[in-house]
């Protein structure tokens with residue numbers, strides 16, 4: 512497969528067999544009574560990585576973070592940081608800091624006092640505190656707000672104060688639980704980039720918990736997709752999107768079409784899949800699957816072409832009727848009901864202002880795609 516690697520091109524320690532993991536969850540299980548919140552989970556995070564734990568509500572991602580911070584201990588298994596077993600080490604003695612969803616700023620203190628608070632408690636000298644606070648204010652671009660109190664700030668500004676306060680003590684690892692949850696969409700997007708800059712400039716390791724796939728995709732070097740306390744896949748955003756290893760992951764991240772069927776025939780290079788209704792498609796061989804086995808071809812909407820005439824030379828072309836059209840400005844999403852009843856989602860970028868092949872509701876239409884435009888999944 513071609514590289515679906517890190518956006519930071521030169522940063523991919525997970526591909527380096529000699530790289531030492533920084534954080535290790537080693538067969539970690541966490542039970543609350545009879546309920547298993549985290550189930551025999553293992554994963555590794557590298558120094559300076561921006562790592563996201565992504566999953567639906569209740570999947571156990573916050574529990575993972577809380578165990579790393581030391582607010583919970585694993586029922587079994589180990590968590591190592593820089594080779595050291597963290598069991599029994601209280602939160603304040605771990606080189607990690609946690610930023611909570613509710614930022615919990617002190618309302619009666621100014622921005623600079625909020626940032627200075629932890630440093631003072633640590634016994635840092637006054638001139639050093641002053642220097643560090645100024646540096647933090649610069650970092651989060653709040654210099655002119657130093658004397659304000661939290662209620663005189665916007666949500667996004669409060670967010671940045673909380674961030675500055677969490678990184679002021681220079682923890683090696685910053686844990687962020689839904690850090691942008693309280694921000695509106697536009698501010699969220701801006702802050703995502705600020706967070707990435709901050710992490711890179713300070714050279715910190717970030718572990719962020721989110722249920723927002725777009726947020727994880729934007730910010731993280733790698734994403735762990737968690738379901739019911741188990742890791743479903745750990746990969747770069749591009750791999751998770753282009754090469755999901757299960758239906759669960761394919762569905763969880765982005766939109767996807769699933770062509771279900773049985774293996775009808777295999778050659779050295781391709782597999783022919785027969786759907787229940789008789790429609791057949793040909794895909795590149797990806798897995799070792801015997802004829803007759805159940806299989807699914809997962810393909811993203813933007814990899815499907817839609818046209819009013821049957822495309823010449825297309826290996827896979829299926830006919831149907833336009834059921835629904837959503838014009839979204841930058842792109843248009845078509846729902847096509849194939850003649851066998853399956854609904855297919857195809858999206859096209861509106862790169863030009865006028866479409867050459869306009870399609871309307873109830874028009875006959877063809878959807879076509881290349882054999883390598885999706886992935887074959889068996890689980």
Ligand SMILES: Nc1ncnc2c1ncn2[C@@H]1O[C@H](COP(=O)(O)OP(=O)(O)OP(=O)(O)O)[C@@H](O)[C@H]1O
Pocket residue numbers: 543546548566567568569570571572573574575722
């Ligand atoms: N102290 C506790 N006692 C009992 N059950 C708990 C406790 N803490 C968490 N759980 C349960 O463990 C599961 C995982 O919780 P966790 O907070 O890790 O989920 P999450 O993935 O972070 O969800 P959310 O996005 O809603 O915060 C949930 O079903 C939750 O109810």
